[in-house]
Amino acid sequence: MYPPVPGNTHLEAFALTYLQHGSSPTLVAEDNDSSDNYELHAAPAHLSDRARRFSRTSATHTITVSKDERPTREDEITPPIPTNNVPDPPRSRTTSTSQPDNKRLQNHGVIHFIVLCSCIFGAGWNDGSIGPLLPAFQRDYHLGYLIVSLYFVANCLGFILGGALNVSLNDRIGFGKIVVIGTVFQLASYTTQAVGPPFPVMVAANFFTGFGLSLQNAQCNGYVSSLTDNMETKLGIMHTTYGLGAFTSPFVATYFSGRRRWSFHYLVSASLAVLNTLALVLVFRFKHLDELLAESGQASPDSTNPSPPHARENTYRQLFRLKAVHILTIFAVIYIGIEVTVGGWIVTFIIRERGGGHSAGYISSGFFGGLMLGRIGLMWLNKLVGGHLVVIIYSIIAIILEITIWFVPSIIGNAVAVSLIGLVLGPMFPVMLSHSSKILPRWLLTVCIGWITGIGMVGSAALPFLTGLLSSRYGIASLQPLMVAMLVTMLVVWVFVPKAVRRVD
Known part of the structure; x- marks a missing residue:
């Protein structure tokens, strides 16, 4: 041990130790019972910069400094002597690259969302085209109400198959491949229908349309429901684009329905399917959901809420144990059935019961236009009132409007009422999906959403088919009492949906 250094010469002692032993000295205060001295330990050169911080670890070389000469300032205790082979961390680089990285992640998220929309x-x-084309089906194929309604049944069966297979496909091949498969099936179906084949072929092609749409809708809804930032708003915006598509297509379908080659409408649908397929391949590149969420700066459901041990059970078994899933599925069946039935049969109702002409096809646009406006324009009300209560309010308003159409024989009045029904029906589906994300297990969310939307499409066939069955016997006037009964049933089912947030994470 070196002798005590007299006077205020601790810096010289620091330098002396550094020169003699090639290591940076570190001052360590140690109170000894026998003296009031402090020992200055030289930190070995092999230690990292983090390890050179003040420690009571003994060192081989020490310098004793008197207590009175102890440095009082922190910069005196640890002088700015460079350390050997320990570069300073590049702090400025980390700070400067964080903002561009965040911007890049946000851009990825925006692009993903646009493609989903x-x-x-x-x-x-697709759904908005059916109403104006139904009279053309009946005219050219010489069909009654019952047979033409098989077109809805085929679409429904495709949706059921897609909803059932989505559960297993989601685990096996992942998001990126499933959505591309969905659009490819749509493209094949539209191409077949564009040539105007016999009606059985049209029905069979519509089965594959339903299958493709089921896979696509389940994955898109599951993706957005898995987001942690502004999920409810994005669901509302995404389903507003559904309303936009259903609003614009009747204008094109009505134009073609009055022409001899009305089937050429499906060439437009096929073109949209081609564009969607290319966009899905280029943007998502067949990747799984967790990879895509990471690209957009979102945490995957498994990372934010890892599944508990019992989640390793069979996926179907877990799904069927959830009571809320069954209630929400029944609600979706009735809701989707009402939406498709009104959009599909209202044109025929106006023509046959209210004496409307060819332009009655535009009333279908009014319904889906209201649907679109309701999904984006009433989001503030949904948040203000709350999802569970607001659906009850919308249902009551829709029942009153449907009764108005039933008893008021006015084309203009009925057209306005149909548009307002679309306005209040529109927000219900995204509100239901948002509510589902709060009460269902997060690790099963994509599967549950796929099941609810896929099986929910049973209503898209059951109610239109039931309408055709009743119309073949009682006339198309039976549409309105059927819709009133279904709206009341939907309201009762929604009352049993859990209100509180009971997510199982």
Whole structure:
């Protein structure tokens, strides 16, 4: 040990130790019972910069400094002597690159969301086309109400198959491949229908349309429902694009329905399917959901809320154990059935019961236009009132408007009422999906949403088919009492949906 250094010469002692032993000295205060001295330990050169901080670890070389000469300022205790082979961390670089990285992640998220909205736009385009084309089906194929309603049944069966297979496909091949498969099936179906084949072929092609739409809708809804930032708003915007597609397609379908080659309408649908397929391939590149969420700066459901041990059970078994899933599925069946039935049969109702002409096809646009405006224009009310209560309010308003159409024989009055029904029906579906994300397990959310939307499409066939069955016997006037009964049933089912946030994470 070196002798005590007299006077205020601790810096010289620091330098002396550094020169003699090639290591940076570190001052360590140690109170000894026998003296009032402090020992200055030289930190070994092999230690990292973090390890050179004040420690009571003994060192081989020490310098004793008197207590009175102890440095009082922190910069005196640790002088700015460079350390050997320990570069300073590049702090400025880390800070400067964080903002560009965040911007890049946000851009990825925006692009992903735009492509998802494009897919949902295509789904709305398909559904909005049916109403104006039904009279053309009946005219050229010489069909009654019952047979023409098989077109809805085929679409429904495709949706059921897609909803059932989505559960297993989601685990096996992932998001990126499933959505592309969905648009490819739509493209094949539209191409077949564009040539105007016999009606059985049209029905079979519509089965594959339903299958493709089911896969696509389940994955798009599951993706947005998995987001942690502004999920409810994005769901509302995405389903607004559905309304936009359903609003614009009747204008095109009405134009073609009055022409001899009305089937050429499906060439427009096929073109949209081609664009969507290319966008899905280029943007998502067949990747899984967790990879895409990471690209957009979102945490995957498994990372934010890892599944508990019992989540390793069979996926279907877990799904069927959830009571809320069954209630929400029943609600979706009735809701989607009402939406498709009103949009599909209202044109025929106006023509047959209210004496409307060819331009009655535009009333379908009014319904889906209201649907679009309701989904984006009433988002503030949904947040203000709350999802569970606001659906009850919308249902009551829709029942009153439907009764108005039933008893008021006015084309203009009925057209306005149909548009207002679309306005209040529009927000219900995204509100239901948003509510589902709060009460269902996060690790099963994509599967649950796929099941609810896929099986929910049973209503898109059951109610239109039931309408055709009743119309073949009682006339198309039976549409309105059927819709009133279904709206009341939907309201009762929604009352049993859990209100509180009971997510199982």
